[in-house]
Amino acid sequence: MVNVIGLGYIGLPTALMMASHGVEVVGTDYNKEIVATLNAGQTTFEENGLDDLFDAALEAGIKFSTEYQVTDTYIVSVPTPYDKFSKKVDACHVVAAVENVMEVCPKGATVVIESTISPGIIDKYVRPVIEDNGFHIGEDINLVHAPERIIPGNMVYELLHNNRTIGADNHEIGEKVKTLYASFCQGEIVLTDIRTAEMTKVVENTFRAVNIAFANELAKICRHDNMDVYEIIRICNMHPRVNILQPGPGVGGHCISVDPWFLVGDYPSLAKVIDESMKTNDGMPDFVLNRIYEIMKEKGLTDISRVGLYGLTYKENVDDMRESPTLQLLESQERHLATGLKVYDPFIKKDVVKNQYHDLDSFLGDVNMVVVMVKHNEIKENMAKLTDKVVLDCHNIIDLPGVCYI
Ligand SMILES: NC(=O)c1ccc[n+]([C@@H]2O[C@H](COP(=O)([O-])OP(=O)(O)OC[C@H]3O[C@@H](n4cnc5c(N)ncnc54)[C@H](O)[C@@H]3O)[C@@H](O)[C@H]2O)c1
Structure with missing residues (x-):
């Protein structure tokens, strides 16, 4: 049985998707209102295809609870904001969730962190929590990072079709978790180590942020001298190796406007382009x-x-x-x-x-x-x-x- 911890924009569709593909799932959230709403047969946010997926998961027997379950697999998908001052990821919710998992999990359990985290966070914050609870990682508890890439508005489709990354300490556990995700994921699932998986997720969102910032900066330059930025981008994109994004009024959401700051926070003297890009977008x-x-x-x-x-x-x-x-x-x-x-x-x-x-x-x-x-x-x-x-x-x-x- 899989216990999905955190039933927000990522945890809920993931739990529903697994349940509707034959995995026994209990979704846990400490927010009583969310759990009560789901148990009353309603979804908690609007998303294309979510209601149908919810019905299929209910039919398959998914359960929702405020309690952490005693089981062999946990998927943690709680928020990872950044500290506005240091710009570093704030891993407090992940740490709290793993602490709670440690209170109930049996030896041999696998803990999968789905939340987006910056490179080194699992080493720095998650491993110590597990070890401080008397478990030996790799013997008593297996640790995996499986970051999520789906985009709101198209989550159900992307859960099914996106390629995924799974970072694990050893190949056997990586394969086991890969099989779990392959119950529904039709994309390619790449196995790597935990730190590489942490870095790839942040780099993907940073790539987007930097490219959006470039388009926004062009918009400002063109406004300054009364040039048509859209026409300029259209023509430039006819070049075979140019693909400029469109400018816009800013960047929001919990990924592109947040995750690149983790790299600025961790590598302030190195992440210069990223820092300026985030400031441009902001x-x-x-x-x-x-x-x-x-x-x-x-x-x-x-x-x-x-x-x-x-x-x-x-x-x-x-x-x-x-x-x-x-x-x-x-x-x-x-x-x-x-x-x-x-x-x-x-x-x-x-x-x-x-x-x-x-x-x-x-x-x-x-x-x-x-x-x-x-x-x-x-x-x-x-x-x-x-x-x-x-x-x-x-x-x-x-x-x-x-x-x-x-
Ligand atoms: N939203 C996106 O588009 C998106 C895309 C890819 C990755 N991510 C990442 O996925 C992670 C989750 O994001 P989200 O958008 O689903 O967040 P969210 O705020 O929508 O949901 C998180 C849920 O976790 C619950 N929660 C928090 N701490 C808990 C705890 N200790 N125990 C039980 N429940 C707890 C909250 O009540 C909330 O319902 C983040 O790291 C985010 O960066 C988000």
Whole structure:
């Protein structure tokens, strides 16, 4: 039986996927509300295909509990934020979860860390917890790192099809855990050592962050001298060895806006490009705020409360708002003692910020300028409703005359 610890964006789909592919699974979360909701037959967040997967897993007998289980395999998928000051990964949730596993696990159990961690974290924090509990790693307890790569919005598909990495101390345990993941994963599963697995996950997200920062920096350069960044990127990408990403209003979510900081924290004198890239991306919401004021001036608009931000989530067609550029922009606005921007997101049903709307038409009825912060399908489908608005399109998706860009 597999006990999945942490039933958030990663743990829940993983637990459901395994259960629906014949693995006996109990999902554990210390958040009673999450467990109660799941036990009441409801999922806890919106995600393509998640409800069907949930039904299949229930049918297959998955259980949810706030208790850690006595079993032979644990998968830990708890959060790994970073310390805003040191930039290093904060492994406290992983350590706490492994401590709890040690209280119940029998000898011979395998502990798989799925949470994203920086290279060396397992050596520095996880091995000591296991050894301090009187277990010998490799004899009494097996330790594995199996980082996750799936993207919100396409998680179910990617769980099935992405290639995966498994880092283990020895080949036999690696193969055993590979077989477990192969119960559902149709991608290639690469076996390596733990430290390499830790590093690959952080490097993958860092690659994305640095490339996004390059596009954002181009947008700033082009804005400075009134050049069309989208046309320039389009032409450059016709070169056979150039593939520039698109600029945007910033980077959010729990991966690309967080994980690269781990390398800056651990290697401050070496990770220079990464450091600057993260600062560039983090500066984009402020850049957009400045663009709002610039455009208002150009168009003779004076009332900030008639400007609306479309989108609160960190990416399109999901309900995840963590570290979202819109939240960063609103914080920045408050720091400058200015408030009043209106906000709407079709995926956010609860009130989470000031001046928030819950329906597109009322939102559009109260603003004369719209800033497209997130490219949800809804706004693409309702583009015609923006014809009488000043539009700042941060994603180059609105095909209307007179649209302004970052
Ligand atoms: N969200 C993503 O897109 C994504 C993608 C790849 C990797 N990751 C990584 O996966 C890990 C989990 O991320 P997430 O987005 O699922 O986080 P999350 O915040 O959505 O979920 C984590 C869950 O763990 C629970 N939890 C925390 N500590 C616990 C403990 N000691 N015992 C039991 N439950 C506990 C929380 O209540 C929460 O429900 C992180 O390391 C993250 O970086 C996330």
